[in-house]
Every structure is written in structure tokens, then in C-alpha cells.
Amino acid sequence: MSWGWEDDVMTSSALLHPFADPAKPEGDFVKIVRAEGTTLWDDTGKTYLDAMASLWFCQIGHGNREMVDAIGTQLAQLDSHHIFDPFTHQPAIDAAEAIRSVSPMPDGRVFLGSSGSEAVDTALKLMRQFHRLNGDPDRQILLRRTRGYHGTNWGGTTAQGIEPNRDGWGDLVPHFVEIDPDDVEDAARVFAEHGDRIAGVITEPIQGAGGVFPPSDGYLEGLRRLTEQHGALLCFDEVISGFGRTGSWFASQTYGVTPDLITFAKGVTSGYQPLSGVVVGRRVADAFESSDAMLRTGYTYSGHPAACAAGVTNIAIIERDGLVARATEIGERFEAAFAALTRDGVIAGHRGTGAVQAALLHADGIGTRQRMLEGGVVVRPIGEALAFCPPLTSTDAEIDTMIDVMVASIRPA
Ligand SMILES: Cc1ncc(COP(=O)(O)O)c(C=O)c1O
Structure with missing residues (x-):
């Protein structure tokens, strides 16, 4: 069945998104169709690591039967x-x-x-x-x-x-x-x-x-x-x-x-x-x-x-599954990487506790967030902070990828 707006992304859909520009066309949003563990799929088949546990909520990972x-x-x-x-x-x-x-x-x-x-x-x-x-x-x-x-x-x-x-x-x-x-x-x-x-x-x-x-x-x-x-x-x-x-x-x-x-x-x-x-x-x-x-x-x-x-x-x-302790390990992994990146001047600093962390950029985080999305990692920019709050089931390799994609996405201020 066609509802009339799918072919023309400039036409607004019925959906009024929370915390969004009401005039933004539906076709400009990232349409998530599937999720498993820390991985999200959009409707083009592209995958993303969900470094924000959606909106700070998905402790046990997605798709748990x-x-x-x-x-x-x-x-x-x-x-x-x-x-x-x-x-x-x-x-x-x-x-x-x-x-x-x-x-x-x-x-x-x-x-x-x-x-x-x-x-x-x-x-x-x-x-x-x-x-x-x-x-x-x-x-x-x-x-x-x-x-x-x-x-x-x-x-x-x-x-x-x-x-x-x-x-x-x-x-x-x-x-x-x-x-x-x-x-x-x-x-x-x-x-x-x-x-x-x-x-x-x-x-x-x-x-x-x-x-x-x-x-x-x-x-x-x-x-x-x-x-x-x-x-x-x-x-x-x-x-x-x-x-x-x-x-x-x-x-x-x-x-x-x-x-x-x-x-x-x-x-x-x-x-x-x-x-x-x-x-x-x-x-x-x-x-x-x-x-x-x-x-x-x-x-x-x-x-x-x-x-x-x-x-x-x-x-x-x-x-x-010991996920409370895993939050501490995830936090330590982010903190060690962020401390090294701060020493190298790649980021301006960092803050957080356990598995809720932020890297502080030298500039506003919106551009970096956009490039990270293109690189397949979802984070949340808050001014000059980039928030990371991944599922507590995330592997060390996934955490490392989140950090690597951030580094590759940062441009000089
Ligand atoms: C600390 C805190 N309190 C309250 C809320 C509101 O929760 P909800 O969006 O489920 O109404 C949020 C949402 O992010 C939050 O972070």
C-alpha cells in the first residue's frame, strides 16, 4: 500500500519527531530497521555501532530473544x-x-x-x-x-x-x-x-x-x-x-x-x-x-x-551476565584511550563514570558526529562533548572501533 509520501522525500510524513526540526523531511532521517547486540542496520543495509545504547537505555544489547x-x-x-x-x-x-x-x-x-x-x-x-x-x-x-x-x-x-x-x-x-x-x-x-x-x-x-x-x-x-x-x-x-x-x-x-x-x-x-x-x-x-x-x-x-x-x-x-562489572571495564577502556588522545592533543579532555563517558573536542561536536555516522558509529554531540554510552554487552573490539572511528572523524578546529 502506498501512503503517498514515500516517493517524494520533500513531502512531510504524518510523523512529528521529538527533539527535531519539524520541517525536516522524513527521508532525511536515518531509518533504522533492525538491531542485534551493539549493531544497528538502516534501510539501505548500512550498519552502525550503537555507541549510545539508543538513547542511553539499552544495557543488555539489542535483539535479546x-x-x-x-x-x-x-x-x-x-x-x-x-x-x-x-x-x-x-x-x-x-x-x-x-x-x-x-x-x-x-x-x-x-x-x-x-x-x-x-x-x-x-x-x-x-x-x-x-x-x-x-x-x-x-x-x-x-x-x-x-x-x-x-x-x-x-x-x-x-x-x-x-x-x-x-x-x-x-x-x-x-x-x-x-x-x-x-x-x-x-x-x-x-x-x-x-x-x-x-x-x-x-x-x-x-x-x-x-x-x-x-x-x-x-x-x-x-x-x-x-x-x-x-x-x-x-x-x-x-x-x-x-x-x-x-x-x-x-x-x-x-x-x-x-x-x-x-x-x-x-x-x-x-x-x-x-x-x-x-x-x-x-x-x-x-x-x-x-x-x-x-x-x-x-x-x-x-x-x-x-x-x-x-x-x-x-x-x-x-x-x-555480570553487566554491572562490565560497565566498569568499558569505562576503563574509554578512559585509557581518551587519556592518551588528550595527551596527544587529538581531543581536549574527557569525563565520565563507568560506561557513560564523553570525549571533549576542540570544536563543536556536530560535524564529528556526522562523519562518525558515515563511518558507522552512532554517538551524541552535546556542545563540544561527544557522549558514549554503549550497551554493557559491547565487546572490547567494538569499543575500540568506536574510538578509532571518532579519531578518524575529528578535523582540526
Ligand atoms: C535524567 C533523565 N531524567 C528524565 C528523562 C526523561 O525520560 P523520558 O524521555 O523517558 O521521559 C531523561 C531522558 O533522557 C533523563 O536523562
């Missing part, structure tokens, strides 16, 4: 049913248990959604409601961090520290205050001024979409100390950093700072199904459990059985 079978088996047994009161089902119970058992809050509770944005907006609501339940409804201020990315729903859009993503949507959510991304003294000043009205702080432990920034020394510890001193909550957005990416199940464990809430998505299913959520630590869970108020938030697909089956199977695969 165990995942496909687990999801299909679940759909055949119970395609879907919601879990609003009075209903529940085993896939949701099992997914929540699997997630909390690898988290730094194994005595917490797990709220489920489908996207990182849903997880973030829920966490922001829970932080404010926690204080209402504690008789402190005036605590509404939420601190966001410059360079932070927290999705594109209203709360997450407001919580972003990437200004262009906040602009143009009209009035956002009130009572957000931005803090310096590296200097915790700035947060200390905000707490000194508004401490008794601050509900909480949201931050990625390692900032991803903002350019791959590990925390500066003492930053996360400083936020933990300030939130505790002032009775506020700390939420780590681990949508990218969760599920093995930084060499521990969660970056909270890698950096040794335990927050009150953790948002997750992406790597929880390696992208085979949309699943996200919030791990709610005991302190916050106690407040909700001891209140007689109903939790009036949730999504139709909170705990979708197929997504939950994907989560349980994905976590079991990460565990069985």
Missing part, C-alpha cells in the same frame, strides 16, 4: 490490566521487588510509570506532598541544578537546568530555584535563605543529557548534608545512571550517597518495553503509609504487565 520471549509469554497470559485500587497483579509486584532489591533503599516502596518524565513529575509531587502530610504545606520550593535534564512533562520541564528546553512553553511550575551545578556553596546559600520552605532537591548524580558531568568532589555529599540539616528531601534522577551504567546498580551506590527518592526508567528494561518509576525510601514511605489519605496520582499503564515482565527479565540478565 530471552526478553522477546518473556514479554510475549506475559502478553499471552495477561495482556494488560491496571493496578489502581482494588487491583494488583504478579508482574507489577515482582518488578517492584526486583527493582527495590538492587536499589540502595531495599526497604522502600516502588511506584511504577512508563517514561522518565512520568517518574520525575511523580517524584516532584511526592516531595511536596511528603511535607503536607508532615503538617508543613508551605514547603514547596524545589531546587534544580544548572545543566540538569529531567524530561519534558511540566514538572520535569521546570526542573531542567537546560534553559532552551524551558523556553517557549509559557508559565512553568512555580517555586523552583536553580543552583550552581558544581559549587555546593551556592546550594548552601539558597538553603540559608529559604531552608524552611524547601521541599527538596532533584539532581542527576552524574548529569547525562547536559553533557556527561560526574559530580564535583563533595557535591552530592554536600546536598545530602544540607537537605538533612534543613528537613528537605533529596531525589536522585537515575533515569540514565540506574541499572548498572556507572559500575554499580545505581550511581547512588557508586558515589556513596543515599537519597530519599530515586527516579528510574531506560535501563530498567533496556528499552524493550517502556517502564519507569520512583523508588521511595523508608522515610518518605513511612509518611505516606501512616497517613489515611489516598495516593491520588498514577498512570493507566503504571505497572503494565509486559513492561514489568521486561523489567524482571532484564534485571536477571544484567545480574547473571
